[in-house]
Amino acid sequence: MSSRLFVFILPVVVIAIFWAMARRESKLAHDPTHKSFFERNGTSLGIVFILLVAFWALFLVTLPYLYMVVESFHPKLPPAQRGGPTDVLTIAQYKSFFVNPIDNEVNGTHIYAFVFSILASVAVTALNFAICYPIAYYMAQAGTAQKVRLLMLGLIVPYWVNEILRAFALRLLLASKGLINQMLMGIGLTETPIDFLGNNTGLYVGLSYAYLLVMVFPLYNAIESLDKNQIEAARDLGAPWWKIHRDVVMPYAKPGIASGCTMVFMLSAGSLAAPQFLGGPSTLWFTSIVYDFFFQSFNWPRGAAYAFILLAACIAFVMLMLRLFKVSLGETIR
Amino acid sequence: MSAGVELDHVTVRFGHFTAVDNATLDIKGGEFFSFLGPSGCGKTTILRTVSGFLDPSEGSVRIGGQDMSGIGPNKRPTALIFQNLALFPLMTVADNITYGLRVRGVSRAERDRKAQELLDLIALPDQGKKLVSELSGGQNQRVAIARALAVQPKVLLLDEPLSALDLKLRQHMRNELRAIQKQVGITFIYITHDQGEALTMSDRIAVMSDGVIQQVADGKTVYDNPDTPFVASFVGENNPFIGKVSKADATGAVIETPFGPLRGRNPKNLKSGDKAILFVRPESFALGKGAPDATLTAETISSAFEGNATHVFLKGAAVKNITMTVGRHGGAKIPGPGDKATISYDPAMGVVLAEGKMARE
Known part of the structure; x- marks a missing residue:
């Protein structure tokens, strides 16, 4: 009970602290030309603004997350017992990820799914980068304006179709009696249909395709501002094309590469539709486990704990990668 | 060391637009040769054709007597200095200068030695570790020259490299460029719309207008004995x-x-x-x-x-x-x-x- 109340008090306390700091700041460094928020907007309009922003920031963003954090530190109880003597703070939900509470054995299934999801997301990110870098480079530097517009249209229009429909379409293509297998068997490349879905080809293809734009546009933005003369200068000095990319284009586009890779990794690790529709029968994606805790077994505390484990791991991984990135950036400069 | 450049009936077209019309020229090895003309006259197109970024629609380019058709810019014995210099902002001055050697697989020690030699040539001996953004415009100018010279080109191509500098510095760099050319003894092909630059530095000048070479002669002849009303008035x-x-x-x-x-x-x-x-x-x-x-x-x-x-x-x-x-x-x-x-x-x-x-x- 007290901890759930605490969640609602915490943002209020933070807001109060910030308000006090702002008051102190305005007293210490008084600028007579500076108009306060209410002087600029009028009292009534100012109050409306503040209430709207506060409602959005608190009730729609902050509190749901905080509530989930608190929930993840509670046991799963029937509604009648919530707030009762058994409703205590516990790390049992986090522990259950490592040790299965039913048989007290190591929770191999979930740990495996977790590691697999992370590694598969890394693979998807790498695959996506390999596909998107040439596209982005072509759009930003090589292509004529007209062709670039066509290509962009071709990239964007399929995304008007919703994600689940797209995943199903891919499933139809990749199924054992699907178009691709029929073609392969038709031209005699294979006798029996290849199980694209079972061997996770479908999963990788689906995830890469789902986040294509998320990778293309940061890369495009970064490469687009590169002076063409830089590329020509490197070429003129004798660099073959791949050294131009290694030494000139990629170091320049590093911020874009980092942002594209981070987003694709985060989104794949947290994706739900593509793994569910395109993953093999033995493939267990970590977010599917989280989903099942929430909607199958109605175990919100454990689902929340799993979700935060995934979030924390992903953030740590991305931070680590960015660190490594910076080091290599330093070496390029030196 | 140096090589002559021959343009043999070179025509360059972009769609229906003829940028260079039937240019025939014989630039001697070791010469300081300028193309002078207003913007849009086709002088940059000629430079890009010689450096290999453009292919002539007709005719051929020969460097040192060798036909250059089908040879890319990274394989030609030329080095280009860009109008905006196009130095690599993420590399140090020394790395900029030796980039051409690095892509050729020259060892780090040899590159360091060469960088020092070239930094001495351009009178910036202690600036190798800095980033190009930390140098002044005139210093970057010299770094660009050193970067081009590092690959020991037989022909150095310069695309209005002084246009971004202020007047005093520009006049100073004219003398410096001329001195560097005398010292290294290679062919310089210089593109400019500034007749002062062309007249003071060049052994010979080609005056261009609308893709056509109007006159090729030394500066005094171009000034005193113009061939066409365009040359006389430009x-x-x-x-x-x-x-x-x-x-x-x-x-x-x-x-x-x-x-x-x-x-x-x-x-x-x-x-x-x-x-x-x-x-x-x-x-x-x-x-x-x-x-x-x-x-x-x-x-x-x-x-x-x-x-x-x-x-x-x-x-x-x-x-x-x-x-x-x-x-x-x-x-x-x-x-x-x-x-x-x-x-x-x-x-x-x-x-x-x-x-x-x-x-x-």
């Missing part, structure tokens, strides 16, 4: 007098102008009745009467004192005014606005050319 100040040739003899030609008959040399052997333009340089005029067919009277509009000389502007026959430059030493009285002034010139300093396109002001 290189230096010039006063055109348009008319018809009324008399052509051994010493020159006389053309009928609104100012009466005026005489000049006749290098193109124009005949009586030909439409022609007489060009007289502002500094060729003097106040006072001269030979009857080399004297004219016009109304003074204004004058501008410029320290070492005074420019006097007289009302011309057409839109353009007549400009004359009066030196300091004569002590001549400068006519005031509205005064009728009688001016004359040495007929040997006027040149009569067949009517043709002139440079836009």
Whole structure:
């Protein structure tokens, strides 16, 4: 009970602290030309603004997350017992990820799914980068304006179709009696249909395709501002094309590469539709486990704990990668 | 060490637009050669064709006697200095300079040695570890030259590299470029729209207009003996007098102008009745009467004192005014606005050319 109340008090306390700091700041460094928020907007309009922003920031963003954090530190109880003597703070939900509470054995299934999801997301990110870098480079530097517009249209229009429909379409293509297998068997490349879905080809293809734009546009933005003369200068000095990319284009586009890779990794690790529709029968994606805790077994505390484990791991991984990135950036400069 | 560059009937087209029209040239090894012309005249296109970024639509480029068709810019014995320099912002000065060696697989130690040698050449011995953003415009200019020289090109191509610098620095860099060229002894091909740069630095100049090479000669010849009205009007100040040739003899030609008959040399052997333009340089005029067919009277509009000389502007026959430059030493009285002034010139300093396109002001 007290901890759930605490969640609602915490943002209020933070807001109060910030308000006090702002008051102190305005007293210490008084600028007579500076108009306060209410002087600029009028009292009534100012109050409306503040209430709207506060409602959005608190009730729609902050509190749901905080509530989930608190929930993840509670046991799963029937509604009648919530707030009762058994409703205590516990790390049992986090522990259950490592040790299965039913048989007290190591929770191999979930740990495996977790590691697999992370590694598969890394693979998807790498695959996506390999596909998107040439596209982005072509759009930003090589292509004529007209062709670039066509290509962009071709990239964007399929995304008007919703994600689940797209995943199903891919499933139809990749199924054992699907178009691709029929073609392969038709031209005699294979006798029996290849199980694209079972061997996770479908999963990788689906995830890469789902986040294509998320990778293309940061890369495009970064490469687009590169002076063409830089590329020509490197070429003129004798660099073959791949050294131009290694030494000139990629170091320049590093911020874009980092942002594209981070987003694709985060989104794949947290994706739900593509793994569910395109993953093999033995493939267990970590977010599917989280989903099942929430909607199958109605175990919100454990689902929340799993979700935060995934979030924390992903953030740590991305931070680590960015660190490594910076080091290599330093070496390029030196 | 150095190699000559031959353009053999080179034509470059972009769609229906002809950027370079049938250019034939023979640039000698070790020469400082400039292409001079207004923007859009095709001089940069020629440079990009020589460096290999563009293929000629017709004709061929030979460097050191070897046909360059099908050879990319990274395989040609040329190095290009870009208008905006295009130094690599994420690399140090030394890494910029030795980038061409790095892609050729030269060892780190050898690269360091070469970087120091080139930094000494461009008089920036201690700046190797800095980023290019930490250097001044003039210093970056020199880094770009060193980067190009590092790959030991036989031909160095320069695309208006001084245009971004301020006047003083530009004049200083002219001397420096010339000195570096003398020192390394390779062929320099220099692109500019600034006639001062072309005249001071070059062994020879090709003046271009609308994709056509108008004249190839040394600076003095281009200035004193222009081949076409375009060259006469683009290189230096010039006063055109348009008319018809009324008399052509051994010493020159006389053309009928609104100012009466005026005489000049006749290098193109124009005949009586030909439409022609007489060009007289502002500094060729003097106040006072001269030979009857080399004297004219016009109304003074204004004058501008410029320290070492005074420019006097007289009302011309057409839109353009007549400009004359009066030196300091004569002590001549400068006519005031509205005064009728009688001016004359040495007929040997006027040149009569067949009517043709002139440079836009």
